Amino acid sequence: MLASYVPIVIFILVALSLPVVGLVVGRLIRPYKPHATKLMAYECGVDPEGDARDRFSIRFYIIAILFVVFEVETIFLFPWAIIYRRLALFGFIEMLVFLGILIVGYFYVWKKGALEWV
Amino acid sequence: MDINYTAILPEIMLSLVGICIMLLIPFVPRERQTHLGYLALAGIVLAFFGVAMGWGQTDLAFSEMIFQDDFGQFSKIFFLFVSTVILLISMNYLEQEKLFQGEFFVLLLFATVGMLFMATSADLIMTFLGLEVLSISTYILAGFKERERKSSEAAWKYFLLGAFSTAFLLYGIAFVYGATGSTKYLQIAEAIQASPDYSLILFVGLGLMMVGFGFKVALAPFHAWTPDVYEGAPIPITALLAVASKGAALLALVRILYQVFPDLSQQWQAILWPMAVMTMAIGNIAALTQSNIKRMLAYSSIAHAGYLLVGLTAHNPLATQGILFYLVAYAFMTLGALIVVQIVGRREEQHTTIEDYNGIGYRYPFLGIALSVFLISLAGIPATAGFMGKLFVFSAAVQSQMYGLVVIALVTSAIGLYYYLRVIVSMYMGEFKTEKIPITISMPLRIILTLLVLGTLYLGILPGSLLNLAEEAASF
Amino acid sequence: MVDITHYLVLSTIVFSIGVVGVLTRRNVIIILMSIELMLNSVNLNLVAFSDQLQDPSGQVFAIFVITVAAAEAAVGLGIIIALFRNKETVNVDEIDLMRG
Numbered sequence: 001m002l003a004s005y006v007p008i009v010i011f012i013l014v015a016l017s018l019p020v021v022g023l024v025v026g027r028l029i030r031p032y033k034p035h036a037t038k039l040m041a042y043e044c045g046v047d048p049e050g051d052a053r054d055r056f057s058i059r060f061y062i063i064a065i066l067f068v069v070f071e072v073e074t075i076f077l078f079p080w081a082i083i084y085r086r087l088a089l090f091g092f093i094e095m096l097v098f099l100g101i102l103i104v105g106y107f108y109v110w111k112k113g114a115l116e117w118v
Numbered sequence: 119m120d121i122n123y124t125a126i127l128p129e130i131m132l133s134l135v136g137i138c139i140m141l142l143i144p145f146v147p148r149e150r151q152t153h154l155g156y157l158a159l160a161g162i163v164l165a166f167f168g169v170a171m172g173w174g175q176t177d178l179a180f181s182e183m184i185f186q187d188d189f190g191q192f193s194k195i196f197f198l199f200v201s202t203v204i205l206l207i208s209m210n211y212l213e214q215e216k217l218f219q220g221e222f223f224v225l226l227l228f229a230t231v232g233m234l235f236m237a238t239s240a241d242l243i244m245t246f247l248g249l250e251v252l253s254i255s256t257y258i259l260a261g262f263k264e265r266e267r268k269s270s271e272a273a274w275k276y277f278l279l280g281a282f283s284t285a286f287l288l289y290g291i292a293f294v295y296g297a298t299g300s301t302k303y304l305q306i307a308e309a310i311q312a313s314p315d316y317s318l319i320l321f322v323g324l325g326l327m328m329v330g331f332g333f334k335v336a337l338a339p340f341h342a343w344t345p346d347v348y349e350g351a352p353i354p355i356t357a358l359l360a361v362a363s364k365g366a367a368l369l370a371l372v373r374i375l376y377q378v379f380p381d382l383s384q385q386w387q388a389i390l391w392p393m394a395v396m397t398m399a400i401g402n403i404a405a406l407t408q409s410n411i412k413r414m415l416a417y418s419s420i421a422h423a424g425y426l427l428v429g430l431t432a433h434n435p436l437a438t439q440g441i442l443f444y445l446v447a448y449a450f451m452t453l454g455a456l457i458v459v460q461i462v463g464r465r466e467e468q469h470t471t472i473e474d475y476n477g478i479g480y481r482y483p484f485l486g487i488a489l490s491v492f493l494i495s496l497a498g499i500p501a502t503a504g505f506m507g508k509l510f511v512f513s514a515a516v517q518s519q520m521y522g523l524v525v526i527a528l529v530t531s532a533i534g535l536y537y538y539l540r541v542i543v544s545m546y547m548g549e550f551k552t553e554k555i556p557i558t559i560s561m562p563l564r565i566i567l568t569l570l571v572l573g574t575l576y577l578g579i580l581p582g583s584l585l586n587l588a589e590e591a592a593s594f
Numbered sequence: 595m596v597d598i599t600h601y602l603v604l605s606t607i608v609f610s611i612g613v614v615g616v617l618t619r620r621n622v623i624i625i626l627m628s629i630e631l632m633l634n635s636v637n638l639n640l641v642a643f644s645d646q647l648q649d650p651s652g653q654v655f656a657i658f659v660i661t662v663a664a665a666e667a668a669v670g671l672g673i674i675i676a677l678f679r680n681k682e683t684v685n686v687d688e689i690d691l692m693r694g
Contacts, residue, residue, distance in 0.1 A: 004596065058675055065668040072664035075657055090121075104137050111144035243655050250662045257669050267680040273673045278625065281666055282616055285632035288659060289609060292636050292652075296598075296643035301651050 062114055073102055122179035125186040125238070127168030128194055129231045135161025136227035143220040151220040155209040158223035162202050162230070169194045178240060182302045185240045185373075192442060192591035193237030193369050196449070200362045201230040203453050203566060207460060208354035210560055214465055215263065215352070222262060229255035229358065233366035237373075242291045242301040245370055249287070249334070253280045256363055260351040272350025276359075279333055279343040287330025293323030303378045310381050324379060328389055331374075334367035337427060338396035341420050345404075348416035353460040353467065356412060360419040360456070361449045368426055372441060375430065377594055383433050390431040391523060398424030398530040405537045409471050411459055414537060415452070418496060421534055422448050428527050429511035432518040438592035440510035443585055447495070447503035447577055454492040454570040457563060458485055464555050472541055477550025479542075482557055488567045490542050495574045497538040498531050503577035510585070601642035608635035620685050622677075626670050633663045 040047070080087070080095055087094075109115060123130070139154050139161075146154060169191060177186040205226060212222060232252025239245040257280060261273025295301050297320035298309035310316070332340040348356045375386055401421030408414040426448075429441045462478065462485065463470050479486030495502035508531065515524050559567075577584055608631055615628025637656040644652025681688065 065671050068664050069668045072661050108140050254669050264676045270677040270680050274677050281629045288636040292639035299647045
């Protein structure tokens with residue numbers, strides 16, 4: 001019974017060793033020349049402004065909510081794709097209906113201005 | 119594959135019209151958004167035609183996902199009727215509160231779709247989806263007055279308890295699936311019948327499912343969210359939650375207990391019996407001390423869920439018939455009472471305490487008579503629909519020899535008399551205060567109220583026709 | 595081998611963590627996360643039973659649960675945003691306008 005866990009143990013060991021090896025090797029072979037600009041937090045190349053633990057604009061949440069919904073709905077495409085041949089034309093049309101409904105939702109969100117970054 | 123579109127024609131109609139309204143919303147100017155309600159009304163009318171096209175057919179459609187039977191058709195007509203009334207009163211309400219957002223109607227239509235699916239589902243997956251379509255729409259609707267704290271709080275509380283209870287329901291469903299190997303109603307019932315040595319998993323599953331439904335129907339001890347949510351939600355949505363949402367969950371529960379778990383009736387009766395007693399007692403006693411009429415009606419709706427539960431516990435054909443009759447009677451009187459509350463509440467629902475009803479009976483005779491009829495019916499006084507409903511439900515319990523339960527039900531309804539009559543007393547005995555904003559009753563509301571009053575009295579005096587329909591529907 | 599009881603025990607633990615989280619935490623976002631945890635324990639159960647029974651409907655159910663949970667979380671976050679605009683708090687103890 002315990003034998004069936006061996007692959008998991010190996011997996012955990014490999015997973016742990018990868019970052020450790022990477023960091024240690026990097027530390028050993030890289031040159032070390034600190035500089036004020038280099039030590040600054042990296043924010044897309046722009047000078048960082050304030051703390052990261054700040055209150056975020058509510059816009060972030062709205063975009064995140066929309067992303068979650070539209071992203072998760074695509075899960076239905078996977079089982080459909082697997083038995084696509086068996087479902088034939090009927091399945092194809094049903095999926096078009098489903099995607100059509102999603103597009104209506106997208107269109108609504110877009111027209112309502114939820115995607116505009118003001 | 120057995121695709122039978124007539125089995126879900128009403129749902130298709132409602133969804134299509136809902137989607138069309140969504141497409142139109144961005145192009146309709148703000149002040150005209152309430153006109154989209156007429157389009158939604160057209161959708162409901164189409165759905166009625168959809169029901170008519172499948173009338174009298176029995177079938178198990180979509181790979182045993184959807185029942186098409188008399189029980190389903192009865193429920194569909196019931197929910198479409200309730201949605202029509204709520205749509206009409208909400209058009210008035212949105213105009214009055216200046217909430218010009220067509221999304222209200224879309225969500226109302228989607229909520230109706232959820233109810234219809236719950237009442238006709240033949241598979242636990244479908245039941246879950248129907249429940250969620252209904253719940254997610256109503257979470258938003260409860261918080262529709264987004265600028266108002268009370269409404270947002272109501273939405274949050276409803277969402278929290280709703281999602282929490284859904285998780286319990288699902289956990290229960292997962293266990294039932296594990297114990298019986300299917301999610302289809304009829305196959306689960308067969309599997310239970312085939313192996314009478316029930317596993318623990320099955321009992322845990324049934325128990326958790328009943329907790330989930332207990333929250334949705336607002337049965338004690340899972341009722342605590344009800345008064346807050348009913349108070350904070352916009353009045354048409356209070357009506358939707360009190361009548362349609364509760365009704366949909368109850369009818370789904372009827373199907374599940376009577377069709378899926380008939381062999382476990384002893385076990386679930388043992389759970390339902392104390393729940394019914396607690397629900398009736400808590401609902402009626404807590405309603406006594408309320409000063410806000412919306413809260414009072416919330417507790418009254420809990421009490422009525424208790425009476426319906428008496429019928430559910432009885433588990434015989436008469437019980438199903440009684441529950442269906444009672445649900446219609448309850449819809450008439452609760453919708454009516456809440457419409458009066460909406461009219462008296464005026465702008466921003468400022469007048470919702472019972473004191474605001476002082477002297478209204480003489481100043482506005484129409485409202486006085488209407489509310490009196492509804493409250494008398496809710497109290498269960500003879501010659502009203504409420505009395506007949508109680509009579510049928512309780513006699514079903516007597517038929518199953520549940521005398522104790524019936525005695526408790528009668529005692530608690532006697533307590534209920536007090537708080538219903540208190541409102542009537544203050545309407546006719548209280549001193550009328552001069553009001554800043556006079557009460558106005560628009561024509562559509564006047565017509566709806568008149569019809570509901572007549573319906574309440576008609577069902578109370580001549581219950582035969584509805585009872586026959588309910589009898590046909592009660593044979594699964 | 596790992597049999598069905600292991601999955602059931604795991605899912606029971608995850609479900610209980612979710613329940614305790616909903617009941618004891620005061621931050622609405624964490625409550626939302628706890629509910630997601632409960633739903634995911636359901637998925638675990640469904641998939642485990644589906645595997646044991648060699649019946650795909652449990653997995654189909656799990657897919658529906660995932661999508662509905664996403665929709666529910668979206669609506670929940672929307673409600674929290676509305677609540678925050680009106681009240682400037684994410685603490686459930688301060689959501690107390692209605693009592694009685």
